[in-house]
Amino acid sequence: MQNIVQDISYNVSDSGFYGEFGGAYIPEMLYANVEELRRKYLIIINEPEFQMEFNDLLRDYVGRPSPLYLAKTLSAHFGANIYLKREDLNHTGAHKINNTIGQILLAKRLGKKRIIAETGAGQHGVATATVCALMKLECVVYMGSVDIVRQAPNVARMQMLGATVVPAESGSKTLKDATNEAIRDWINNAETTHYIIGSAIGPHPYPDMVTRFQSIISEEIMWQIQEKTGKKYPDYVVACVGGGSNAAGAFYHFLNNDKVKLILAEAAGKGVNSGHSAATSILGSKGIIHGCMTLLMQTEDGQIIEPYSLSAGLDYPGIGPLHAHLIKTGRAKVYAATDNEAMLSVIDLSRGEGIIPALESAHALAILGEIGLKKQDNVVVCLSGRGDKDLTTYLQYIEKNNIKL
């Protein structure tokens, strides 16, 4: 946490913008809450007491640092050194808990009694339900009804932890709609409730706040890569991107080191041009979604297009404003992986390394063949979550598509 206040040129401006992206385009009903957060978030998270509590929980409750693992089979396959940043080994099975720990500590200091969250794959919902149980705060999680079906194990976990899971029935019934419902709840309960956004999206200061809480990922990568390779930085950092929280965290401390190539993996769904895709950087244009100016998939009339990805966590029509800025400035490069390519990477990692990844994370593995890796390149792939929640999806997909194992 010591490094989080350093000035980074890719960092957010005082008015909440990353270049032309970001800002807070919110109805007046949310102004007081968002303004309070904006005024207080840096002050609170830089308090020594806050940092101590945050770091203690990350260590003893989440199980950090998460290992950086040299994946030998993958490395042999791609002809480079592939290191997996094992966020899948965190408590609750993904990187999401880094942020929910930070935000619950913040919410307590803001005197909020009730927590709401949106969730796609359910990982953020589980991570939020977990910290609410820990801190004894009421928890309501909005989840698209389509996602409730495809991520059933996580729904059960949230309920086990005492959270109320509310299905979002509007639109495509996925992450976008769950986010809409959470925002509406926040409007109705602004005084009592803190909204824990799980992605690096939303009105300022959310993208920056989430990024800072997730920046523990790149902070650890810095010393771990030195320990493993003797070099100060990796040649590549690769992460999947839906809204972009794990990518933001994995990139954060490398943003200003242009020797580190930053690679994003989007979900192409059934193919970028199939009409069933979530490849925002290719299919998207500048506009406003969930309170921020960013890249999003929309019609000529500014109606937001319902995206598609087999992976619930990447099934989002926008991208965080930091990522929009990184893409626009060329600092990060984006590749897209289809459902099928991601599935094949799931199988490869399961069989090759004994690690069943989350479908989201598998997108980051699926594009490794495309980025032009050279021998001796040190590549860190953020393995953002584990695949337990996806087992039903995996088995069905394998059966339906006659994939030979």
Added chain:
Amino acid sequence: MLSIRQTILNKGNNILNVYFTAGHPTLESTELILKALSESGADLIELGMPYSDPLADGPTIQQSSEIALRNGQTIKNIFKQVNNVRSHIAVPIILMGYLNQVLQYGAEKFLQDAQAAGINGLIIPDLPMEIFERDFQSLFKKYGLEISFLITPMTSDERIKQADKISSAFIYIVSQSSITGKKGGISEKQIEYFTKIKSMNLKSPSLIGFGIHNRETIDIANHYSNGAIVGSAFIRAIEKKEIWLRLFLILWILCATKLILLLFRIFSSLKFSFQLENTIGQLNFS
């Protein structure tokens, strides 16, 4: 044609501003409803531009927007529809929608086409006042369009004054910290908030909206501001396929003084009523 503000100032109080979603329940109904509202005495009409992700709206307006979009409603068509009725009706028309719609159309072109269609003003709930002042205020002036900003029980006095300063139509007093379409009574806390705003002696006229759905809430809106904005309740009324009866009821409650005119209009233009009823009758509501 009077401006929005002048219309409010001329009448002074008991202003009725009715919201409905353009393209709901059918594309064709928009022009009919505009005319019907005008003829039955609505003082202002708020025409909703249906949006895929209306964050500030409750289920009623969300669903009406989904239906309107499914019907193929577009911004261009809304301009055309307003333009078609403009020569027949004098009531000021306010477009309500979300900033992304304006930006994708092209902000300046949007305002230009809105003016040309005969639209008087806009309400854009997710347009922050600061961004309006920086990027849009001069364009609104250039095209003679008025704007209203929202204030809520959580809005600071300083921001209320800012909204008063830059709202060229009226101040939209959101009755409670909530999305649109809430039912229920008015609490003492809300009355305190309305009283506070009244005592601030703002230069802009104001209307109270959100959760205005019956006689009691309308009376309160009329008492504490220049009038009421009715949205979800009107849409629910349309959806009950009883539009003219509901119109009658709503307007009877609201505009007793206009009752005679209303009766005359409705019953003397049976042809119109049937037409409207037929249009709405053709739909299958779930």
